[in-house]
Amino acid sequence: MVVLNKKAFRLPRLEKDKFVLLMRLGLQYDRANGTFCVNSYNNIEKVIDTLGEILNDKNVGFMQSCLICGKDFPCLECRYYEICETKNLPFKCICGRCLEEGKTIGE
Amino acid sequence: MSENLLWVEKYRPKKVANVVGNDEAKAAFIDWFKSKRRTKKAVLLYGPPGVGKTTLVNAAANEFGFTVIEMNASDTRSEKAVRAVAAPATSFVALDTFYKESKGNILFMDEVDGIAGNEDRGGVSALLKIVENARVPVIMAANDPDLQKLRPLKKVCALVRFQQVRIPLIIATLRKICQKEGVEAEFEALEKIAQNSRGDVRSAINDLQSLAETEKTLTLQDTMILSARNKDVGMDEVLREYFSAKSLEEASLLLFRSSVEYDNFIMAVGDNLPLRYTDPVELAEAYDFVSQADMFRGRIGTEHWHLLRYFFNDLARAAAVSPQSYKPFTLISPPIRVITLFWTKGKRTTLEKICGKIGQRCHVSRQTAKEDFVPFLKVMLEKQKALPVASWLELAPEEVEFLKKMSKF
Amino acid sequence: MAVNEETLMWVEKYRPKNLNEVVDLKDVVESLKAFMRNPKTMPHLLFAGIPGTGKTTLALCIARELFGPNWKTFTLELNASDERGIDTVRERVKDFSRYSRAAFGNVPFALIILDESDQMTGPAQTALRRIMETSSRTSRFILICNYSGKIIEPIQSRCAVFRFSKLDPKAMVEHLKFIAEKENVTLSPEAAERIVDYAEGDLRHAINALQTAAVYKDGVIDEKTVQNVVGEVSGVKVQVMINKALSGSFIDARKKMYELMGEYGFSGSEIVRQMQRELFKMSFVTPEQKAELSNIIGEYDYRLTQGANSDIQLSALLAQFGKVGKTQGENQ
The missing domain is CATH 3.40.50.300 (P-loop containing nucleotide triphosphate hydrolases)
Known part of the structure; x- marks a missing residue:
């Protein structure tokens, strides 16, 4: 399982067509740092599939960031992992600790 | 249930930042x-x-x-x-x-x-x-x-x-509402509601309201009814959209595209229609259409499925009687059919036998016995334990008991 | 009858057995007596009128008059609603005719009493007419119905038609007092009036109500007792349901409907039938309103046979009442 940081992640050297495909699917490339990040989330599942091909790993996922405490955490830590329909997708969430502590999302 | 203020309305975010998920x-x-x-x-x-x-x-x-x-x-x-x-x-x-x-x-x-x-x-x-x-x-x-x-x-x-809203976010939202409404809810209960909602915040909040509003407490046990409704999760959503349809086309499309179970759906529509239409004239009009839809359902039976479009057409008309009069309300769901549970075949047969006996003795048909004699007999038996008339009618003891129990429904 | 006379339903116990004892039907009885004197001249009879006015009683009296104490051997009693169809009726008539061929005295026929004949469909009645024809040598029919208009013309033309109207309230009160005395029950005059009021010309209802009231309070019947009894009986509950529907309280009306279905196991058609009956009795509904509402009931009576869901059809019916109630309210 590969877990990428949605804010900036690196990939191995890409062929042109794969690069173009990723751009079309919604990624953005930072030339200065050589990193990718997610720009549009509309085709996110296809993005993951393509990344899986590139990285030669069937299970590609993204780190989540907590809306309340701001920390990054992987979906695997979450107690709802099995039933979550959007697991491993790079969306904002609430980490287990904040949920347990009963914090609410800002006022 | 409060028909006045739905929590989905009351707590609908007015600022972008507060829209959850x-x-x-x-x-x-x-x-x-x-x-x-x-x-x-x-x-x-x-x-x-x-x-x-x-x-x-x-x-x-x-x-x-x-x-x-x-x-x-x-x-x-x-x-x-x-x-x-x-x-x-x-x-x-x-x-x-x-x-x-x-x-x-x-x-x-x-x-x-x-x-x-x-x-x-x-x-x-x-x-x-x-x-x-x-x-x-x-x-x-x-x-x-x-x-x-x-x-x-x-x-x-x-x-x-837009994607399904994640469970932790829904739980947090429900929690906030509970705080504001003074509801004491078990975490496991909120969890259950969130899990059951499949990412639909609106239905999660509706579920919360229907389960917690009156008692102001919510235990995991209370949410068990949601599992029983799981099969109807799709149904509830369709019902909500059906009732709030803004046009005949909208309602038609919804019905044709949904895969709800027809018989349950029309019963649910019948149950909820008076909540949708509070004006008697609109209600009558809508019910007329539902009645016609039901007649088509009767004609379809188990084979004439080509008539289904007429069933849907009439149901759609019922939804579109007056789109402007729509006000959100809380659904009665699932349809409650206690009566059919109570009046089993066995019970109906017993009643029929009793009516036959009355008919024999009193020179009336079973039908007349049921309408004109049983109601009196029932009252008589409630007041006196062993009524001599019962033995003249040759009623068996269990038949007497049956008549006495009828009123306890 | 039963060995112990004390244990009967009073409607049976005090049912007149003799043409002379019949309550308030002098004209009818006189005409019938003419036929009794010469049975060979007796045609088929059609008794028409609202329930509880003495039709069945009279038919049974005729049987007794014609055949004496063993009248049951020479009489077949049928109810259209009990039989599954005209074919079963035909079978039963055939079987009966076979076994009662032996005439009794100077009565050259046996008697077939067919109640609820207006509940038979047109085609069923046509078949009935043929049955009447083929068995006319050996049988005479007494057809009983509520609405003679629902009996097809070919049958009506073959019968002597007798109309039974609402019984005179005074006569009903007298009869109730008579029974009360025999049963050692204290019946206040107001209570008697109340019962007769409630019964709306149906003596059977009145006597059932009387007997129930007597049981209610151990032999003392006052107005309050009558009120309690009457309130607990389905007919009144149907009236309450109708009232609520007319006044636009749909959800309450429907609740009452569920109570009726739950408490008595009434089917959709049974409730509709009772609605038709109770509507007729409701005094503060104008005749025009009654006509309109009655038509609506008729429409939904039909829909019940076609539809799949009696809940829905009945609810729709109640809703139509709400509309009538509202629009008529606005017109006033």
């Missing part, structure tokens, strides 16, 4: 909304129901000072539509926001996948025309954007996808 989609939409030079004049928000598309549009308009002109799928070719979009930004003002200061209008069309679905092929081109001619931002929402017919539309719109 789909932060990424929110950001994309706001980007589009605020941009000074839009590449695409229209935006299409798409995704499952109850995740915040409409809420977001209204919150954004509210926060940034715009007026939302909402338009029906069937209005698109009407005068109203032509005026609304062709006119300059501020000249067409929706009546209900007449008094509010507004930076301008935005046009909002919900459930555009409804237009694409009906027989009228002109629907999508009318939409395109609106987008083309619009001098105000056009926002559209859809549940299912993969319809073939929506392709031309997708070319001219910016697309923003």
